[in-house]
Amino acid sequence: MKNGTIIQKYEFPSPNPSVRMFELTYMSGGLKVKGMLAEPANGSGYPGFLYLRGGIKGVGKVRPARIGQFASHGFIVFAPYYRGNLGGEGSEDFAGDDREDAVSGVDLLQDHPRVTGGIHVFGFSRGGVMALLTAIERPDVATVVSWGGVTDMFLTYEERVDLRRMMKRVIGGTPKKVPERYEWRTPLFHLDRLKAPVLIIHGEQDQNVSIEHAHRLEAGLREMGKEVETQYYQAYTHYFPPRKNQEIVAGMCEWMKKHEGE
Helix, strand or coil: CCCCCEEEEEEECCCCCCEEEEEEEEEECCEEEEEEEEEECCCCCEEEEEEECCCECCECCCCHHHHHHHHCCCCEEEEECCCCCCCCCCCCCCCCCCHHHHHHHHHHHHHCCCEEEEEEEEEECHHHHHHHHHHHHCCCCCEEEEECCCCCHHHHHHHCHHHHHHHHHHHHCCCCCCHHHHHHCCHHHHHHHCCCCEEEEEECCCCCCCHHHHHHHHHHHHHCCCCEEEEEECCCCCCCCHHHHHHHHHHHHHHHHHCCCC
């Protein structure tokens, strides 16, 4: 069955009266994977928005209020849970084969009857890697946003001592033992294939994903002459205050729509 095909769809209680939400089961690489869809309730057509969460398994779950926030700015939003989560088949493997769940999300949005514009890809934290890898795989996406995003798996292993055990188990070893597996998961090695404009948003006090990830991505994109914009915030960490968050989201959504027809 075609990637992105919706197998089941159930309405989900929405925290926003202007947005309808659904929990989906869809096909990705022969697996039945779960995800959440958020649509403005008025029935009009909108661009697509692929939301790629951070974390792994129970850490960093998709939050309905967050995807509803993006939908309220005029997008059809789909957020994969990634394989193996919340009843989905398969096993999440930290930007390995589970990247197909994100790429299949592009297909799902392109097949959505109310998606009338391009597909925009957004990644937060670990989702930054997923977003960049998706755009590398799918040059037809309109824009990419990496917010507090991981861009270098070697650097993540070096910085996050608390994640090393998980990374060795899921990826299959350390960067020294299996460097090719870390390189495959690191979009910095594949930026030559990236076509979409990129917006990088990062707090300079981030202790979860250091600002160095953003700097390396920016430098790689500029070196190759790719279109990139940056928003670095000296005072903020991995998480931004609610009011500032809303302000940045509004500006980010306008940036996406500005690039819609380019």
